[in-house]
Amino acid sequence: MKEILTYINGVSIHSNFVENLPYNPLLKALLKEKRKAGILGEVLFWKKVRARTFHNIDFDRQRIIGNYVVDFYVKTLGLIIEIDGSSYDEKQIYDGIRQEYLEALGLLVFGISDFDVRNNIDVVMKDLEYFIIEYFGTTPSSKIP
Structure with a gap:
């Protein structure tokens, strides 16, 4: 186990650590840009999870995986958290291809809207708890004797 x-x-x-993830060093400049941008939803979410304040889980902000920069990454779970802004509708095909690629690496993607992060952060954090429990949890009663 x-x-x-x-x-x-x-x-x-x-834990569900995924080893040997691809990394494109050419995306370092984009990564720095995204960090400096200070998108409100990302900043609010980061305040809720930084320094292991969310169930002692370590989150990375703006992580390069393959040819993509993901918003947040939990290395020990192989979990990506993506906050989608208002431009989401125009990017559905791109996001679908991106998510398919990331999942093919053995990662899970938890997507949330920027609107929900800005207006319902407590609900977002509960939803994230439920997602983590569903995919990475084992209740005491479900253990095999």
Whole structure:
């Protein structure tokens, strides 16, 4: 069984570290630009998760994976958190291809809207808890004797 990373609502959360992810060093300049941009939804989400303040889980902000820069990455879970802004509608095909690529690497993507982060951050954080429990959790009653 995989290592227990943390507990959320009494449910043990198991690590799902994905090794040897591709990295494109040519995206470093874009990464720095995105960090400096200070998009409100990303800043608000970062304040909720930085320094292991969300269930002692370590989040990286703006991480290069392959030819993409993801908003947030939890290395120990192989989990990407993407905050989609208002331009989302025009990017659906691109985002679908991107998500398919990331999932093919063994990663999971949790997408949320910038609007929800700005207006319903507590609901977003609960939704993230439920997502993590669903995909990485083991309840005590579900253990095999």
